[in-house]
Amino acid sequence: MTIKQVLVVDDAPVERENITSILLQAGYKVETATSGEEGLNKLKTSTPDLIFMDIVMPGMDGFHACREITNNEQTKDIPVVFVSSKGEEVDKVWGQLQGAKGHIAKPYSQEEILGIVKEIGNQMITMN
């Protein structure tokens, strides 16, 4: 199984568009959501292969949304990668405890985004 479709959850339009643009140019299908709640709602109707999740968002934050995703039988296998300005070690450890598969600190590069998509895709192939 390879990664084809990605869900980007971020309340900041610029960040959403930036990650979306990087992924579209690389040939991935992209869906977006502006909050944790909207992200979870999207998962009721579609099953992305990967989720890029901001942490600090109004309403349900990224940690909470990730907990919901990894605690749900239907969505627990979808890898979540945090993309956040919260990039300290403590954030990465706490993110891992929420079940996240990766953490990219803002500002990020195109290589970092595509690199982690490839890395997680490779992990999924190995697991299958």
Next chain:
Amino acid sequence: MDLMKQINLLDTESVSPSSTNGSPLAHRYGFKCKHLGLVLEESCGQEVFKDIQICPIPLTNNWFEGVFNLRGSLIPVFDLKLLLFDEKTLGKLFIVIDSGKDTIALRLDYYPELLTEIFPSDCEIGKLENIAVPHSIENYILQIFQHQSDYWLEFDKHSFFTSHSKNINRAS
């Protein structure tokens, strides 16, 4: 001093209900306060920080460390181990729990733990083996959970800290 009104802890309208449906839960998060395992509510916001800058408030009890600025909101910071066991928490980690006006931060010695396959227990608070539950928190226990061979307690943080906020002034 009307400090607790300023930090909005005295409102008692939003006491959280216990999750007592009796079914096994996939996972929850908990932290240790000395020997006491305290489990966090599933739905509450949780964020962990290290080395936050706390502004101490004069003439308050030492278990109330002060307030810190979380993205523009002043959050009260408590040392729960000092409050319950008269023993200072030495760690530099802080967990911020809940959201909005109920948000508080607690100093921790270690990272919170991921508790997979945690089950509600029928055990009564007075019958817990090897766990001395301090009287000051006993009445606020909502539910006892079992994770492997350990017991974890879920407590009503809002009511607990609202009650203790009455004694926050050092003179009281």
